[in-house]
Amino acid sequence: MTWLALVNPSSGRARDLESRARQALDSAGIDAEIEVSTSPEHLQELVDRGIASGVRDFIAVGGDGTTNLVVDQMMRHRWEEPPRLAILPSGSGSDFIRTFGLPHDLDAVAKRVATESPYLVDVGLLEWSGGDRYFLNVADIGIAAATVPLAERLPRRLGGLRYMAAFWMTLPRFRRAKILLVVGKRSFEGTALNVVVANGQFFGGGINVAPKAMLNDGAFDIQVFAVPKRRAFDLMPRVMRGTHLRHSGVKRFVGGAFSLETVPGWPVEADGEYVGTTPITGRIVRGALEVMI
Numbered sequence: 001m002t003w004l005a006l007v008n009p010s011s012g013r014a015r016d017l018e019s020r021a022r023q024a025l026d027s028a029g030i031d032a033e034i035e036v037s038t039s040p041e042h043l044q045e046l047v048d049r050g051i052a053s054g055v056r057d058f059i060a061v062g063g064d065g066t067t068n069l070v071v072d073q074m075m076r077h078r079w080e081e082p083p084r085l086a087i088l089p090s091g092s093g094s095d096f097i098r099t100f101g102l103p104h105d106l107d108a109v110a111k112r113v114a115t116e117s118p119y120l121v122d123v124g125l126l127e128w129s130g131g132d133r134y135f136l137n138v139a140d141i142g143i144a145a146a147t148v149p150l151a152e153r154l155p156r157r158l159g160g161l162r163y164m165a166a167f168w169m170t171l172p173r174f175r176r177a178k179i180l181l182v183v184g185k186r187s188f189e190g191t192a193l194n195v196v197v198a199n200g201q202f203f204g205g206g207i208n209v210a211p212k213a214m215l216n217d218g219a220f221d222i223q224v225f226a227v228p229k230r231r232a233f234d235l236m237p238r239v240m241r242g243t244h245l246r247h248s249g250v251k252r253f254v255g256g257a258f259s260l261e262t263v264p265g266w267p268v269e270a271d272g273e274y275v276g277t278t279p280i281t282g283r284i285v286r287g288a289l290e291v292m293i
Helices: 014-028 040-052 064-074 096-100 106-114 143-153 161-173 229-241
Strands: 003-007 032-036 057-062 084-089 118-128 131-135 138-142 177-183 186-192 194-198 220-225 250-255 257-263 267-270 273-277 280-292
Touching (some): 003 040, 003 064, 014 032, 040 064, 057 064, 064 084, 064 273, 084 096, 084 106, 118 267, 138 143, 138 257, 143 161, 143 194, 143 273, 161 229, 186 220, 186 250
Parallel strands (some): 003 057, 057 084, 084 280
Antiparallel strands (some): 118 131, 118 280, 138 267, 177 186, 220 250, 257 280
C-alpha cells in the first residue's frame, strides 16, 4: 500500500521535517508520498484530494495539532472500512502517542509503522452552534482551553513547559463558571474551573490527565475540576502525575455522550487547537479509525 504523509503546516522547519520524514520512511521500507502543506486549509485540501484518488492510509508528520487536522478531515468522508493513520511525531506536543508508550523519534516510530500493527480506536466529535470538530486525544473546556493561545506564543525551546507556564499566567485572570454537565443519567451542576473530555490519557506536553481513559471502550473519560483557583496549586502537581482522581474537587464521569452549558461562556480546545465556545455537546464515534502502532 502507498501512504500519504502530510507535514505539519505550522512548522517553520517544514522542509527539514519533510527531509527527516522521508529518510525515516525510506529506512523503514514504507512506500509513501510526502506533501508539505502551506496552511491548515491546504492540509485539509490535501486530505480530500488523497481520498478522491483512493488513499485510505495517512501519515501525520508533526504534533497533535497536525494529527487533529488530518483526522478531522478524514472523518468528514464516508468509509466502508476504518481508514488508517500513522503518526510521525515532531516536538514535545505529540501527546496522543504517549498513551501507547511510543517514543518521540521519527525513525523508531516509522519502524513500528512498517510492522503494520493496526489498533482500532474511537474518535470524539464535538458540536456547538458555530460548527463541529472531530478529535482523537483530549478536549478541554475552561481554563485549559484559555491557556492554549498563550502557550502557542511562548518560545518553542521551552518544550512541554510552555503549557504549564501559560497555565499559571492565565490562572489569575480566568473566571470560573457555573456549569451544567450531563453524561447519560448522571449530571453535575455547580461552579468549576475546567472540564476535561478525554479519549486518550495525556495532554499539555506529558500531563497524565486521564490515567484511566481507554481509546477503544466507546466512552469519554470526563472530569470536572470543581475547585477554587487557589486549590490549583496543590491539584496541578497531582494532575501531572495522574494521581488526582481521588481529589475531592475532581468529579469523574464515563459515557459515550455529554452536554455542557456554562455561565459565562467558556472556550473549547481539542487536541491543542482552539475550536469554539460553550454550550457544547459531544459523542464518541466508536471504532472509527485504525492507528498504526
